[in-house]
Amino acid sequence: MKKDTGILLESGTNELEIVEFEVGGNRFGINVIKVKEIIQPIPVTQIPHSHPNVEGIIQLRGEVLPVIDMSMALQLTPLSDSKEAKLIVSEFNKQKVVFHVNNVTQIHRISWDQIEKPSDLYKSGASKIIGVIKRDNKMILLLDFESIMVEINPESGVQMKELKKLGKRERIHKKIVVAEDSPLLRKLLNDTLSEAGYMDVEFFENGHDALKYLESLAAASVAIEEKVQLVITDIEMPQMDGHHLTKRIKNHEILRKLPCIIFSSLITEDLKHKGELVGAEDQVSKPDIAELVLKVDQYIL
Template sequence: MKKKNEKEGILLESGTNEIEIMKFRVLGEFYGINVAKVKEIMMTEKIKPMPHSHPSVEGFFKPREQLITVINLANYLTGATPEQGARDLFIITHFNKMMVAFRVDSIEGISRISWQSIQKPDRTLANGAESVATGIAQCDNQLVTILDFEKIVAEISPETSIQIEEIEQMGERDITTAPVVIAEDSVLLQKMIGTSLQKAGFKDVKIFNNGQECWDYLSSLRNDPDLYKKANILITDIEMPIMDGHRLTKLVKEDMRLK
């Protein structure tokens, strides 16, 4: 898996706007995760239950002296607790200094696709709330839901995510006129970053839902004499539908006016 992650890093850094998706099944449905987020795949092991934990947390196990929390993805996604299969697998990830294993039914392979082919799900599919899906992609004639694993971990264990209170502890900051442009597809992170910047003294903040929208805005300012009064600081997510952060920053750096 190490070689695969190194390959993924080279791929993304090149700004090709592509991603490698590991496809897996949960209760018969196809889901996906960015290969770069996967540390390894493991056979399931005996798990020690964790008292008073979230319903989707099965417990933990300790392979190679490393404590790993196990999340039952079927339970999180549907609320059901199906019987555990002998062929179940653990997808091992690392988020916010926390090792997490997600139980899945099977691994179905890896597909390389363009971010342009990934569509953000309509919010009506989640009753108006932000979906746990990063996007929907067509992989080998299958519709695959790419999950936001950071959001899953943050919902199950909020204390492990970034807290606004940590920003407030920094105290008051002088107001700055430097305009900030943000590319971020997560509504949750849009609010968190926007609020944090406001508290840090940045009052001119523009937020876009993906790299393409952000690039269109920056491109429109290319010949504006007041460019740096409208866009001075760029903050971007890496994984976004249509255009990712690597592609966005590559385009900006290659533009003689915007770089």
Template sequence: MQNKILLETGTGEVEILEFVINNKHYAINVIKVKEVVDIDNLTKLPNCPPSIAGLILCRDEIITLIDLKYIIENKKEYKEKFKTIICEFNKLRVAFNIDSIVGVHRIAWDKITKPDEISANSLVIGNIVLDKKIILLLDFEKIVTDINPSTGISEDKVVQVNYKDRSHIKIVLADDSDLIRRLLKDTLTKAGFKNLKLFNNGKLALDYLYERVDEKKDKFMEDVDLLITDIEMPQMDGHTLTRKIKEHPILKRLPVIIFSSLITESLRHKGQAVGANAQLSKPEVGDLVDCIDKYIVS
């Protein structure tokens, strides 16, 4: 049963890897983790930012090690041997140093809450209460993008889109990142889109779509032409959102583009399993506009 759940997609659950840095508990989505290894071959780089510890060699592959302890605690600490999380997202393979691993937990997305406005931290995308402690789900993509903006969506990529009048196209977009929503809105606006509805999680987007169906039945596409969704979102993830749409007798006609840093060749089957029409990695902003054009008849 355990293995069966692990293989399913769009169940509304996520597996997190809980780890510890300086006696504080953090988490990462297991889908981003390739392996956890002990490293003793760090090569320091000259004149590099303090957030980059150097290079490591893992299975004959050279990987950049980001000093997660420095990013979180603003302290430099080097050991001859340390535990490392090897990750893959945004078409990158990158490593992060940690102190120890607690374990893997399967939880529902709707049990992950976004930080409130008082405690909001740009590196934390969700709070998880487990075993009477708070675990902070970190935004690893932002950590990497802050170091090198070219690895993610940046202002430079926003301007590199071709404009034409697309004001008649009605798009619903779900992404929990305020930054990504703003940049995507800027991108799509520069490409000529005017009719955009933005939501910060999949549940809100689905509720809106259900409202359109309740009001207009088979004519719901008078109000929406296409959905763009992230995968990692509190309350409801993009895979679950896509599955619910594609299993709905009326909504299933709606084209769905999954736009996420988690789109890799090894994970693409997850989006296919829930019926996504297309899947793009987040750096591919220009390709997103082309993909929308493919599914919308002018």
């Protein structure tokens, strides 16, 4: 399947395109931005004593890439040798990985405000679902691929040891607003920023809630820079993504003074222009937490 439906060229529209695929009879989605290509299955070399979710490795145009069995990762019906099976070659968090799925069906363009946050009634701490899309009398589950990779390789996640090398800093009176939908990442960011001396951090699950909070502060008489000194935002979030949040902040008469740093697994040389177009002061790729703290230091005086 070619990605020929017109990748979103304009930044900050609060839209995304997803590749819909099937695993174990369920429908899932992955952001098109993370997809390099979709290919037919090729022979996989098994690796002794590898993680149970790792099917093996393949060689693709000179690169050796790990193949993840998505039925194992999602604890669903095992994959079968179907002619419809596909390999989704992906890149995020500065790594390339291949996801083996039952089938790839189509590409959808949707708005982030059409994606519902998973309910606490069916979402557990180990859930890989970050959003639910209702479309044409069916549900598409948007997956947290970063958590799938961290489960296999914890070193691919945020690493506190790099932060400790930076030393302590006195920033206790500086306030930061963070928009991040992942509970795991919110905790890690809280621990990280506290370790770095930033004790006053307000967290929000999506850009919509963060913007409403900032707008309420802007409506008061006190100068906004006395209440908040910086905003950190993820990109992929239900209701409102980080690009749209940044655009709204930079288009706001009062909030535009706030420095915005985008902290996302989607920060690559090919995609940095999207953050630049919406006015972000800086962009840091997960999981470079030490670089994020250095950038925060730079913009908070």
